[in-house]
Amino acid sequence: MELGESAEETARREVWEETGLTIGNCRLLDVLSGPGTYVKVPNGDEFYTVTIVYETNEFSGEIHANPEGSLDVRFFPINQLPEQMIQRHYHILKKHIKPSLRF
Incomplete structure (x- = not known):
């Protein structure tokens, strides 16, 4: 999430950056946080994630993987x-x- 960006704006930007798709209307399904989201990465950093789940059936553009953020993208x-x-x-x-x- 970038400074000043809403969760929905973040979702739209991330989808576009990683897939090349622009999403239309989206609906918030869930926010997941707390003890079950603990992560410890190989360098020893520890943190809790927050996952915000949206759904949409509205999208446009041509799907492709951005090599900086994705290895592969498919439906x-x-x-x-x-x-x-x-x-x-x-x-x-x-x-x-x-x-x-x-x-």
Whole structure:
């Protein structure tokens, strides 16, 4: 998050920077913080993350990975998400995906 930037502005900027897509209307789904978000990185730094989850079906532009922020960017059907993504974000997806959609 940049100085003076709202959470929604941050989401829009990050999506554009990492994917080349501009998002339209988005809806706040969740804010995750607290003890379950503790991270210790290899250099010894420790911190707690705050994850703000939005959803949108409105986007424009041509999807591409920005090599400074992403290795790869693709769309996936909800039932065909890559394993590593499911492991890292499973609890977020499970909470917000319709029960009729299985992954």
